[in-house]
Amino acid sequence: MWTKLAFFLLLLPTTAVSFTKDCVDPTNGSSLWFNFYETVCPAAEAIIFAGVVRAVSAEPRMAASLLRLHFHDCFVNASSKFEGCDASLLLDDTDRFVGEKTAAPNVNSVRGFDVIDGIKAELEAACPGAVSCADVLAVAARDAVLLLGGPTWQVETGRKDGLMANKSAAESNIPAPTSGLSALTQKFRNVGLTQKDMVVLxxxxxxxxxxxxxxxxxxxxxxxxxxxxxxxxxxxxxxxxxxxxxxxxxxxxxxxxxxxxxxxxxxxxxxxxxxxxxxxxxxxxxxxxxxxxxxxxxxxxFRDFGEAMVRMGRLAAPPGRGGEVRRCCRVVNA
Missing domain, CATH: 1.10.420.10 (Peroxidase, domain 2)
Structure with a gap:
């Protein structure tokens, strides 16, 4: 599989999906930017890509699993306390909260936590305390799509990792596989995404x-x-x-x-x-x-998918809501 994948990588397009200016510029007050790690951790995206290549070459299904992790993380958007793409999905249960891993839409569905753990460990060795787990999820999702022949796009980075998880919000916000059209549309609108975003995602x-x-x-x-x-x-x-x-x-x-x-x-x-x-x-x-x-x-x-992924990646808590760059994606920093 590795040989086939290495050959495939040589054939991949080198240009990303192009975006219009209104798609590139954040409009939700967040601090997300392209090339956020250019100075604080220049090798960040290369480290993430290498980890995704290893995982997908060993098991192609892992590409879909990494993409699903990002989606299920971003859709937990129930209140001002638990919002968006903050890697809350990666948190294990504690005596303070029950995490999202065992929520109905996630149990027996989301996987790939060990892959993220491995990538995060490499990032911590190279750039301690610099790259958030939430950004690892966003970049890994993009890279996973690319490795199976899909489009690539620039990922806005600079997210903070959440300090809490919310099982009930995951159960109420993530669209169910049995959802009808009206329910799907409403779930996406609840987090600020359009019906077109729903279709393309x-x-x-x-x-x-x-x-x-x-x-x-x-x-x-x-x-x-x-x-x-x-x-x-x-x-x-x-x-x-x-x-x-x-x-x-x-x-x-x-x-x-x-x-x-x-x-x-x-x-x-x-x-x-x-x-x-x-x-x-x-x-x-x-x-x-x-x-x-x-x-x-x-x-x-491919064009619309890349743009919709950028919009979904902007689902985040309002500025000032708090957060951190976790050292280990499974637990908040002590």
Whole structure:
């Protein structure tokens, strides 16, 4: 796998997705900037990239896991105390709070904590106390997408790590795999993201896997044709022969490639999760149009995905809310 990945890296584009000025300039009062570590830890992004390369070369599925970590971390945005991309997801339980790792959307879903721990240890050895765990998540998510053939983009950095975690906020804020279109749209609007952001970020499901328990409700869904029915029957056979923990690829066609096949699948009725196929609901309107556009134009999907990831990465607590650069991502500093 390493040889194949090294060869693939030589073929990767060297230019990032370009952004308009309003996308680049932070507008939420946060202190996020491109090249934040240029002087305090010049090797930061190279260290993170090397760690992601090692992890993905050993297990390609880890790319989707690292992307999911960033997404699930950023969506915990319940109040002024627990907001946004602050690496709260990485905190272990303490006698002060129950962490987010065991929240319903995360248990048996999020993984890759050891990968982040390893990268953070290398960063601490090179630049003690400089690089936040929240920034590691953001940069690692970008690098994971790139390694499976997806776009790259500049990541704004300078986040602080949160001092608390909130299990109940994770359970109420992170979109459920059984969500319908209106619920999905509202979850994204609750954190300041648009319906278009919801559609393009859902395209992350072009990689990764899900447990049967998360999509078993699809088995009884009405089908739009024989192809759709065969797809649902194959899923039911897979899950019927195993347990709720049996895994299926979110994109059965190109499961280890970050591309626009996810949207092609939706047009055929072959979205794995109920929340995926919900984008093609009868009343989807503009959402259905976006799905068709991304299915037809991978470059448009890549461009919009990079821009949406930057916007999601800006979900953060208001200035002055506090935070730190953790020495270990699992615990706050003593």
């Amino acid at each position: 859902s395209g992350a499901h072009t990689i990764g896997k899900a447990r049967c328990a998360t999509f078993s409700s699809r088995f009884g869904a009405s089908s739009s044709g024989s192809s759709d029915r065969r797809f649902l029957d194959s899923l039911q056979q897979l899950c019927g022969s195993g347990t709720n923990d049996t895994l299926a690829a979110l994109d059965l066609v190109t499961p280890s490639t970050f591309d626009n096949q996810y949207y092609v699948n939706l047009l055929s009725g072959d979205g794995l999760l109920p929340s995926d196929q919900a984008l093609m609901d009868a009343n989807a309107g503009e959402v259905e149009g976006l799905v068709a556009a991304y299915a037809a134009d991978v470059d448009a999907f």
